[in-house]
Amino acid sequence: MKALTAGLSSAFPAVSLPLLFIVMWSSGYVVGKMALPFVGPYTLIFIRFASAALVLLVVALLTKAPWPKTRAQFGHLMVVGLLIQALQFAGLYMGLGLGVSAGVAALIVGTMPVFTALGATKFLNEKVSGIEWLGLVGGLLGVALVVFEQLADGSATASLSGYLCVVLALIGISAGSLYQKKFCSGMDLRTGGFVQLTTAAIVTFFLADHFESLKVIWTPTMIFASGWLSLVNSIGAISILFMLMRKGEASKVAGLFHLIPSVTALMGFLFLGESFSMINAIGFGITGMAVYVCTHAKK
Numbered sequence: 485m486k487a488l489t490a491g492l493s494s495a496f497p498a499v500s501l502p503l504l505f506i507v508m509w510s511s512g513y514v515v516g517k518m519a520l521p522f523v524g525p526y527t528l529i530f531i532r533f534a535s536a537a538l539v540l541l542v543v544a545l546l547t548k549a550p551w552p553k554t555r556a557q558f559g560h561l562m563v564v565g566l567l568i569q570a571l572q573f574a575g576l577y578m579g580l581g582l583g584v585s586a587g588v589a590a591l592i593v594g595t596m597p598v599f600t601a602l603g604a605t606k607f608l609n610e611k612v613s614g615i616e617w618l619g620l621v622g623g624l625l626g627v628a629l630v631v632f633e634q635l636a637d638g639s640a641t642a643s644l645s646g647y648l649c650v651v652l653a654l655i656g657i658s659a660g661s662l663y664q665k666k667f668c669s670g671m672d673l674r675t676g677g678f679v680q681l682t683t684a685a686i687v688t689f690f691l692a693d694h695f696e697s698l699k700v701i702w703t704p705t706m707i708f709a710s711g712w713l714s715l716v717n718s719i720g721a722i723s724i725l726f727m728l729m730r731k732g733e734a735s736k737v738a739g740l741f742h743l744i745p746s747v748t749a750l751m752g753f754l755f756l757g758e759s760f761s762m763i764n765a766i767g768f769g770i771t772g773m774a775v776y777v778c779t780h781a782k783k
Contacts, residue, residue, distance in 0.1 A: 501724055502740050508721035510747040512713060513586040514755055516577055519709035524696030525577030530688040531700070531710045533569060536718035537681035544674040551675045558679060560667040565680030567660030568722070570687045575652030582646030586752060587630065590745035592650045594627040597741050599658040607662045619777030623742030626770030629763055630745045665729050673723045681718060742771040 519528055543549070552558045572593075579589055597620050604610040668676060692698050700706065728740070746768035753760035 501728060505721055505724040505728065506740055506743050506747055508716055508724065510744050510751055512717040512721070513590055513748045514751045515709045515712045517580060517586050517756065519706055519713070520577070520581055522701040522703055522706040524692065524699065525581045526574065526688050526692035527696045527698050527700060528710070529573045529577055530685060530692045532713040532718050533681045533685035533688060535710065536714040537678055537685055539715065540674055540678040540681065540719060544678055547674065549672050549674040552679070561671060561676050561679040562683045564660050564664045564668055565683035566687065567656045567663060569680055569684035569718070571656030572653045572660065574688060574691065575649045575656060579646045579650035579653065582649060584646040584650055587745060587749055589650050590748045591627050591630070592647070593654050593657060594741050594745045595624060596654055596658045597623060599654070600661055603658065603662045608666055615777060619774045622777065623771050623774030626767045626774055627742060627745045629767030629770065630749050661729065664726065669730050671726070673726060677719065677723065740775060742774050746771050
């Protein structure tokens with residue numbers, strides 16, 4: 485595991501890992517939106533989790549990765565899998581399927597740093613300075629500006645249940661990040677990721693089978709989207725997130741999420757033809773400054 489981490493660190497300089505994570509994570513909103521016309525949300529994330537788990541299992545066996553030694557370690561990994569993987573993405577894609585736009589969904593999940601910072605003071609005994617709190621609040625302002633036009637022009641037409649689903653996603657990523665930092669920070673990314681993804685796959689299989697009968701329309705777009713979500717998001721982005729959590733305090737790492745709605749809006753403009761106005765650009769700048777404050781503030 486040390487060799488794997490060292491290899492990633494040497495391949496990507498320290499400053500590049502947060503940027504790479506932001507791009508990978510943001511792409512999940514756009515690629516997920518591309519896939520939803522061809523598959524139900526539960527079926528989509530089941531395919532994502534199951535295929536990613538299979539890849540990690542093969543990698544773990546070929547590289548002889550260490551497995552958790554106790555039931556408690558397995559249990560902690562399963563809890564993180566339920567929160568960060570199953571709850572977050574089930575809520576997110578259900579919300580998108582019920583009409584919540586990618587930008588508004590990113591806005592809601594983008595409030596995760598505030599709740600993580602608050603939880604870190606209680607759950608991890610971390611201290612969050614006044615400057616960092618100011619950065620977190622500033623990030624929320626920037627995030628709100630990015631999706632301002634969507635809210636102002638009435639394009640956010642989702643039902644209340646759609647927004648509640650995305651709030652569940654927010655709860656999942658916030659609680660899961662804190663739990664992972666406290667109980668699973670030393671996990672092996674290969675075997676630990678396999679346990680988490682397998683747990684999430686089992687849960688979403690029953691949801692997909694019951695509500696959607698596992699129906700999929702296999703088009704080139706759907707094949708590309710499922711592969712991207714499995715390899716780039718479920719394995720790549722989550723692994724980098726855990727590496728960053730291991731290196732830094734939870735509240736500072738969570739500050740990276742302030743940039744995701746802005747980057748998502750930019751990707752939507754480039755790949756989906758969605759609008760990207762001057763307000764979006766201003767929000768992007770504000771969130772960039774907020775992330776700098778959150779990750780470089782001295783205590």
